[in-house]
Amino acid sequence: MIIKSADFICSNTQVSKLPPPVKPEYAFIGRSNVGKSSLINMLTGKKGLAKTSQTPGKTQLINHFLVNENWYIVDLPGYGYARASKTKKADWNKFIQMYLDKRESLQCVMVLIDSRLEPQKIDVEFCNWLGEKGLSFVLVFTKADKQSSLKTDQSVAKFKKALLETFDEVPQIFVTSAELHAGRDEILSFISGINQDFEIPDYKTFD
Numbered sequence: 001m002i003i004k005s006a007d008f009i010c011s012n013t014q015v016s017k018l019p020p021p022v023k024p025e026y027a028f029i030g031r032s033n034v035g036k037s038s039l040i041n042m043l044t045g046k047k048g049l050a051k052t053s054q055t056p057g058k059t060q061l062i063n064h065f066l067v068n069e070n071w072y073i074v075d076l077p078g079y080g081y082a083r084a085s086k087t088k089k090a091d092w093n094k095f096i097q098m099y100l101d102k103r104e105s106l107q108c109v110m111v112l113i114d115s116r117l118e119p120q121k122i123d124v125e126f127c128n129w130l131g132e133k134g135l136s137f138v139l140v141f142t143k144a145d146k147q148s149s150l151k152t153d154q155s156v157a158k159f160k161k162a163l164l165e166t167f168d169e170v171p172q173i174f175v176t177s178a179e180l181h182a183g184r185d186e187i188l189s190f191i192s193g194i195n196q197d198f199e200i201p202d203y204k205t206f207d
């Protein structure tokens, strides 16, 4: 897929104010600092599209970016920010779970995992939650340039193993580096394949 345009459309704190679900969309989510903004910028080829390295846990917004006037990248707030209060975490959960659970045009959740780390409980639990809800998701390992490919392979294998404790099969996996633009073609062709089959779903309007 060639990216001709990628534009910020809106930020929302309310699921009822999202753009109408008439285009396929892909939600990007992961722990704060996992490299989500960098990945979105790398995929779209727009350096400042999603802001990198904002104060973690600060932006609790659902951001919509329209790509090629045809599909949305949705930037969700990072989870698992240790210093957020319990109430904040609970709010985060409610808001994001509502979005993920109810969004008619959501095609796939892109779960970002830091390729340098051992499987993190919060990531595994989040995948399990997606599985329980029957939501499609893929794993996107980030920052692969930070260590040897052997080390990355080991992280991927460990994460797969952790998921196989609850899943019968592991979802599709992408290994990426925003620094080296690795994984870009693979993710874009994955998205392009899904976009081709998209049909506008029935949806409720809020007014």
Ligand SMILES: Nc1nc2c(ncn2[C@@H]2O[C@H](COP(=O)(O)OP(=O)(O)O)[C@@H](O)[C@H]2O)c(=O)[nH]1
Binding pocket: 031, 032, 033, 034, 035, 036, 037, 038, 039, 051, 052, 053, 054, 078, 142, 143, 144, 145, 146, 176, 177, 178, 179, 180
């Ligand atoms: N070496 C390297 N650093 C990365 C990569 N992706 C993100 N980073 C760095 O990791 C930090 C967090 O990235 P950011 O995109 O802001 O993460 P976010 O909080 O998930 O949006 C920043 O300092 C980035 O420059 C990558 O692929 N390679």
Ligand SMILES: [Mg+2]
Binding pocket: 036, 037, 038, 051, 052, 053, 054
């Ligand atoms: Mg960010």
